Amino acid sequence: MVNLTYNKNRPLPSAEELPSSDETPVDNQLQNDLPNLLLNLLALIWSGRDDWYFGVDMAVYYNPDEPAFVPDGFLAVGVNHDTGERGRLSYILWGEKYILPILFLEVISEKYNSEYGRRGRFKNRQRLEVYKLISGKYQLLESENNRVWLPEIGLALGYEKGEHIAWYREWLYWYDQSGNRYLTAEERAMxxxxxxxxxxxxxxxxxxxxxxxxxxxxxxxxxxxxxxxxxxxxxxxxxxx
Missing domain, CATH: 1.20.5 (Single alpha-helices involved in coiled-coils or other helix-helix interfaces)
Structure with a gap:
């Protein structure tokens, strides 16, 4: 749960005054490749829309008195995609009409003592876990055929094996309500x-x-x-x- 309680009438820092990341190196390249694949797919799926933003490894500030957190990826809906030639340095809640991102993505590290390892869940975790805040608690949503339907954005998030950037493995993709996977630009061209x-x-x-x-x-x-x-x-x- 994030703390959104602060004095909104005082001067609030701009993106230029705040760090744009936590400068923590990623554990593996998937923490960059997976979010960027989802971003590129959204750019195709929502090519006619300018009311969303998908950030990758970008600082999210929700309270000027709290440090930012930097998810591997996040999706905000209801904000301008185009914010000028320079673009966003970070996602600052008070600069985005106080619209919280609707989805946060974390690619869990499989190294020793990682997030799952510390919780003792490494061996029993699901390949994809989507949690939703319901009545103040995060609840794990059920998946069907390796996909989780997200009615808030009209898409399903799921995984299957495929080839991306000359790498054949399991990737995250977007799906429609019927379970059809949205193709990448390369697949469409092929x-x-x-x-x-x-x-x-x-x-x-x-x-x-x-x-x-x-x-x-x-x-x-x-x-x-x-x-x-x-x-x-x-x-x-x-x-x-």
């Missing part, structure tokens, strides 16, 4: 190229069939001419046969 190749092949096959039909028609016409010539040689008018 699908478009495959469709274009199929269309080219279909066109070539249609042209080959048309050429065969023209050849068969020409052969039939030539055969009819030769037959007519033979009939005339026998004194038979082919037009009267």
């Amino acid at each position: 699908n478009a190229e495959a469709i274009a190749a199929q269309e080219r092949l279909a066109k070539q096959e249609a042209e080959a069939i048309a050429a065969q039909e023209r050849l068969a028609k020409q052969e039939a016409e030539q055969k009819a001419i030769r037959l007519a010539e033979r009939l005339r040689a026998l004194g038979i008018n082919p037009d009267e046969v």
Whole structure:
């Protein structure tokens, strides 16, 4: 639970006056790659929207008297995506119309004495755990087919194996309500190229069939001419046969 109680009438610090991160190095590259994949997918899914922001490894300030916390990723809805050429240095609640992020993402380290290790849950944890604040308590949401539906944003968060940045492994993806996974830009490009190749092949096959039909028609016409010539040689008018 975050403490939002403070004097909002006093001068509040700007992003330039606050650290933009905690300068703590990530435990592994997945803590960067997974959130960035979700960000890039959202940029495709919500390409026509300017009311959301997905931060990666960025400081979130909720109280000027408290230190920021820096999740691996977070999603805020109802804020401007475009904040100018420089963009955000950090996410400051009092600079974002007091809109709290709706989703925080933590890629749990699997190293010794990590978050799960300290709780003794390393071996029994689920691959994906989504918690929701209900009546002042965080409750683990049920997943179905490795996905958790999030009605607040109209998307499901889930995981499956796939290839991203030339790395085949388990990745986090966004899904629609029917369970269909949203494709990455690379997958869309590959699908478009495959469709274009199929269309080219279909066109070539249609042209080959048309050429065969023209050849068969020409052969039939030539055969009819030769037959007519033979009939005339026998004194038979082919037009009267």
